[in-house]
Amino acid sequence: MDMTRWFYIDKKKYDAAVKTVDQIAMDLERDFDTSKPVIFTGNYDxxxxxxxxxxxxxxxxxxxxxxxxxxxxxxxxxxxxxxxxxxxxxxxxPALSVIDWGRYAFDSDAELVKFFEMHGHQLVALEDISLYAAAEEESLDLPEYPQEGYIVDKGDYIIVHF
Incomplete structure (x- = not known):
């Protein structure tokens, strides 16, 4: 495998991530109050x-x-x-995703929210990291993106489940 091929794969990964972000943002903007904080759960493949x-x-x-x-x-x-x-x-x-990096690189998924912003979508990151474990637990039975029901309004915040 040469470097050119890895760069090509990286570009395809990035394009797939942008397409995913655009779809999630469209679903959020269409059906939910995007002034509420968003928390991302699960793993993006x-x-x-x-x-x-x-x-x-x-x-x-x-x-x-x-x-x-x-x-x-x-x-x-x-x-x-x-x-x-x-x-x-x-x-x-080559097997890593910018979406999972945005979720797991730091204590919160604020970097993933910044990735959404880079592509023209305004979301609010959930700042209270103490809520993340409970949100992960709550999301275990949720459908995964892009299945119907992968986004759930929990009142104070919105869960987007991969």
Missing amino acids: IPYSIVQDAYVSYSSPVYYKMKRLADLVDPDLLDKYNRGSRGVWVAQT
């Missing part, structure tokens, strides 16, 4: 078709070579990079 080169399939010869070598160092090493049905994560940065 980049479409696999974009990031598939960052993974190695469990059934591939490359996976078995990696496993043999990794097991010499630590039998559990490769398990740390297992990503479910996607396979083993072999290139971290």
Whole structure:
């Protein structure tokens, strides 16, 4: 894999994130009071078709070579990079999302709200970080974006669930 390909993948990831942000903002602006703080829950998955080169399939010869070598160092090493049905994560940065970074890089998801603002959408970040754990718990049974019901008005704030 060469650098040009990774830059191309990064651009496709960014475009997919912007499309997602635009859709969420449209849903919020159409159906909810956007003067209320917003909290984002769950995990955003980049479409696999974009990031598939960052993974190695469990059934591939490359996976078995990696496993043999990794097991010499630590039998559990490769398990740390297992990503479910996607396979083993072999290139971290190309598989990361600006949306998840905006949620998890700091104590709140204020950086994700700034990403919305960069693309012309005015949202209010939830400043009371003590509410995040309860919101995550409340959102466990919610449908995930883009399914109907992925946004819920909780009175004092709005949950957007990935």
